Amino acid sequence: MPHERLSIGQCATLACLLEATAPKVGNVHRGADFENLTFTDFVVSAVAIGPAMESAKAIGIGPAILEAIKATRQLVTTNTNLGMVLLIAPLAAVPRDEPLAGGIRTVLRGLSPDDSRLVYEAIRLAQPGGMGKVDEMDIAAAAPVNLLVAMAAAADRDLIAQQYVTDFDLVLSKVAPWLSDAASRWSLVEAIIHTHLRLLADHPDSLIARKCGLEKAREVSTFAAAVLAAGSPGEDSYHEAVADLDFFLRSDGHRRNPGTAADLIAAGLFALLRDGKLQPPLR
Numbered sequence: 001m002p003h004e005r006l007s008i009g010q011c012a013t014l015a016c017l018l019e020a021t022a023p024k025v026g027n028v029h030r031g032a033d034f035e036n037l038t039f040t041d042f043v044v045s046a047v048a049i050g051p052a053m054e055s056a057k058a059i060g061i062g063p064a065i066l067e068a069i070k071a072t073r074q075l076v077t078t079n080t081n082l083g084m085v086l087l088i089a090p091l092a093a094v095p096r097d098e099p100l101a102g103g104i105r106t107v108l109r110g111l112s113p114d115d116s117r118l119v120y121e122a123i124r125l126a127q128p129g130g131m132g133k134v135d136e137m138d139i140a141a142a143a144p145v146n147l148l149v150a151m152a153a154a155a156d157r158d159l160i161a162q163q164y165v166t167d168f169d170l171v172l173s174k175v176a177p178w179l180s181d182a183a184s185r186w187s188l189v190e191a192i193i194h195t196h197l198r199l200l201a202d203h204p205d206s207l208i209a210r211k212c213g214l215e216k217a218r219e220v221s222t223f224a225a226a227v228l229a230a231g232s233p234g235e236d237s238y239h240e241a242v243a244d245l246d247f248f249l250r251s252d253g254h255r256r257n258p259g260t261a262a263d264l265i266a267a268g269l270f271a272l273l274r275d276g277k278l279q280p281p282l283r
Contacts, residue, residue, distance in 0.1 A: 009054030015269035016046035022192035026249025045080040056092040062115030069122040082126035083263030116147035175268030190233040200224035206260040
């Protein structure tokens with residue numbers, strides 16, 4: 001029998017669950033917690049955002065993002081999912097009968113001043129780590145009329161902001177296809193780990209750069225590229241290299257946590273689930 005199509009809210013929750021469950025290098029997963037952030041926090045957060053993502057098309061991107069972060073903060077005490085919500089909400093707002101690649105452009109061009117204000121409110125509520133201060137469009141200042149202007153100002157230092165001004169090109173043209181291709185060759189878990197490594201190798205992680213500096217983020221990218229060159233899933237050389245990178249990222253009090261790459265993985269998984277390109281059983 002054909003599988004019933006998942007709802008948008010279910011796609012959002014499942015994408016976040018799959019992302020958090022896979023033992024990606026340097027991240028929290030079912031076998032590794034941080035001192036102040038646990039796998040359970042991510043599971044609870046994934047469930048919390050489902051209703052808001054389900055309603056994104058009806059209520060708008062800004063309201064959906066703020067509602068998702070409010071729902072999350074009622075259940076967890078730290079930021080678990082701001083990046084995921086910022087990425088998934090616009091994708092969730094694309095009408096289901098439209099392709100994401102074309103629909104996302106229309107959705108982003110339709111952002112209103114109210115969307116901008118509510119997104120800024122959501123970011124302040126989530127209190128993401130390592131934000132610092134900037135001269136223009138600082139998150140502590142009043143929200144700009146046009147959210148895309150603020151995202152453009154941050155695009156060179158933040159991969160999530162970059163998606164808003166490139167019509168989610170990285171998510172839709174690389175992350176989702178990489179995941180799909182890898183899942184056709186290996187288990188879904190291995191596909192997620194491998195795609196995460198590809199992202200790290202090609203794009204210095206924004207969260208690492210904010211916390212530790214761009215030089216350290218580039219060092220991690222070089223390390224990730226070396227892991228990929230060591231072999232493929234199923235080969236001892238690859239898994240030993242993955243373990244070495246994981247150990248390195250978990251040093252220094254988890255400040256090297258590649259959280260932005262994880263957020264992009266969740267968005268890619270959402271895109272595949274939304275379009276039925278990942279089908280259960282998801283093993």
